[in-house]
Amino acid sequence: MIHRAFEAGVTEIYLPNVDSETISPLHALVDAFPQNCFPMMGLHPCSVKQESMENELVLVKHWLDTRDYVAVGEIGLDLFWDKSTLDIQIEALKRQCGWAIEKDLPVVLHCRESTAESIEVIRPFAERGLKGVFHCFSGTLEEAKMAIEMDFFLGIGGVLTFKKSGLADIVSQIPLEYVVLETDAPYLAPVPFRGKRNESAYIRNILEALSAIRRIGKNELAEITTTNARRLFKRL
């Protein structure tokens, strides 16, 4: 999969963490491709459970203090899978945003069916200088504008190629300086791979879709979105 990504011209892959179970495979992949794979550290909202949250967060903090990461992620709120944990999801998000500020790292936010709630939690941190990206952005145009006002990027992925998503309409109205492209592998593969396992090489299909929507050449667009990604992850 990594070599297919290289063949597609993808040379930098930013990898979110999920929870304690994904840390070893994440580090192993980064150690195998240290020039190309860049890790994040964080606890995903879908892995926030009452009984394990404290231990999981201790581990996240341990690793943030131990290794270099490009972001605190993936963190956020998920109201699609489990609304009952919203309170502790908010608590985990706030604590991790605090660490991001402390470490001067951006955050990669997961906000499934929770863009409004996430903006509310993030805003006071943004006022203290927190930066980041609303990954797999799925909010409204108003929410997109609020994110941009906080100087946050919008992560645009395979959903852009789904006809009924309405995302194309939103993306055509926001400045390209705030757009980063993403695959969200293994989920949300772009057309013509929709429903299959997503992978990094498919970023090309997302680039092509945005290029058609914004009527801008693929090379020029790739340069803009790559620069944005490097700006986001402080790799410029």
Ligand SMILES: [Zn+2]
């Ligand atoms: Zn996510």
